[in-house]
Amino acid sequence: MAIVQLEHVRKAYDTKIAVEDLSLLIEPGTMFGLLGPNGSGKTSSIRMMIGITVPDSGRVELFGKPFERKDLARVGYLPEERGLYKKMKVIDQLIFMGQLHGLDIATATMRSHAWCERMQITEAIPKKVEELSKGMQQKIQFIAALLHEPELIIMDEPFSGLDPVNATLLIDTLIDLRKEGRAILFSTHRMDQVEKMCDSICLISRGKQVLSGTMREVKSRYPRNRMLITFDGDDAFLKNPGIEEYKRYNNSAEIKLRDESAAQQIIAQAIGGAIVTRFEVMEPTLEEIFIEEVSRGGRVDA
């Protein structure tokens, strides 16, 4: 049973098409990355999954059946725009959110304390939200989305604004949750995180699906035509006709090859004029795929 299934979903606001013909499938116990540049339709897609807006056409299924509002009690949502009641105490706020998701006061209180401990913010519990740092507020929001132990966790840009220590804490928590069998969808444009964490991805650009599938499938579609070379000396080898383009740094160069087979010839030429300390042929990173696919579609909204 798929946790989330979108089929040919379309949503337009007046004249602007936010999402066009989007289909995706999220399996239980997997981490799904929804990628795309700003304004590409990520948030619009998420909003349709949880019934904030209704698609103009296409089907949305949650937990293997057409969308129903009562299923929202099984979903945890962390929106991109963080929102908490500023004047409210943290613990009151968490209990309130828990109750809205159908928990009773006792359970909500107990879980709030447990989660605050896990997120290392116990000192914030009696404080008002406005007294807390941004990072702490974000953790509270994170907890609020998880209190009711949802089976589907949707996080819109969960790591933006977090320092590396806290981002790691969040990533570790999400990985733990995946181990427990929850399905996690997050949207981001930080490709390094996606590459490390996600089982499947879907890349959308200007409302249209550009790429989708498991991480392996996506990567295998691209040739191993990236080359990284660290060297000292003459860089004449960069003029080799097998090189489509390159970026020259202090002591290194990132090269895109026309053909995988050109690599051997280039290294041979490089050794002739320079001391090579490192040499690697790789598949493109997700970031490169992202940039390539998005710019193929035209303008990237910043």
Added chain:
Amino acid sequence: MPNSTFLIARREYLERVRTKAFVITTLLIPALMGGGILFSVLKSKTSKPASHIAVVASDTDFALDLQAELEHGKESAMKVDVISPPAKDTRQTVVDQTADKQIDGFLWVDAVNGVLKATYTSTSNADISTTTTIDNAMRQVVMRQGLKHRGLAVGDIKSMMEPIELETDTIKNGEVSKSDTMTAFFGAYVLFFLMYMAVMLHGMNVARSIIEEKTSRVFEVMLATVRPQEMMMGKLFGVGAVGLTQIGIWVTAAILLSSQSIVSAMGAGSMHIHFSAPQIIAFIGYFILGFLLYSGIAAAIGAMVNSEQELQQFNLVIAMPLAICMFVLGPVISNPSSTFSRVMSLIPTCTPLLMYLRISISNVAWYDIALSIVLMVATIWVVMWFTARIYRVGILMYGKRPNLPEILRWLKYS
């Protein structure tokens, strides 16, 4: 009421009654209002014009009588210099004295062909109380002098000119009872302003609370579990309950304060404000209707704008209809049963204030009351229908404020 609506209403209520603003408005508004009214009543009782003027008249008898009336009369305590008869340079003297502020003004009385002509000259042209007092005093004196010339005894004249006290009775529920017009008037006046403040304050609170959720983006999280309608209803119920709590406190305080002993201890024994049970029930009932109407409008505005500053520009939409009630306050108080008063009090935006005012100062026909409630409920229903639609779309729209065509399009979204 769905569970989440209740949760939202409860949160709203608890967070609001705990704020300092709630405590301050609850204490301050009636204190200011009661204090202000008490002050003006006491002031108007004791304050008699105390100007220092000169009376210039060729008729010395008349001038002295007028001096006595102005200095020791019922309504005045002026200081009066008499110049009678005037010398050649008198005019210049009094003009100079007035200009130098030695006196506040002078009254010049001439008899032209047996008709008295009086002119009061002063430096201020808006001293209504002084001119009114002089006017009244002259009437008294002219009459007294006229009667005297016709040979009546001074004692007879005095008893003839003694004023009569007018007492008023009203029939309520078929019984004649002694009414105290002043009491009824001030009671109605105080409650009229409390109603005005309460409807305005809590209506705006709804808008402010929506904007707060909009700017803090709390909506995004809430909408993942709650319907927009549930949020809106929860908010209205929550803020409305705060308003009722506040009114409850006010009514209790008013009943305690209006008990005779306290009022007389404050030195206003003759003016006690009395609130009857129907008056209080009507107050609460019309507050609820008024609150729902105005907070419905306020909610729509709150959903459309992005910040408190933008809200200020729309304040007028809420303040204007209430201000209209203030403009017609005079005619309605002086004649609460006229066609004009009836029509005004049936306009839904004015009903909470004006119909309530009419109920507290006169006997309003039951069908007027029934009609006003029906009209209000119908209007509230229409306003809520629009608001729910605008709210649903508006709360997720940030940035640009929508223009009219866009708002009309929002109404069509389902």
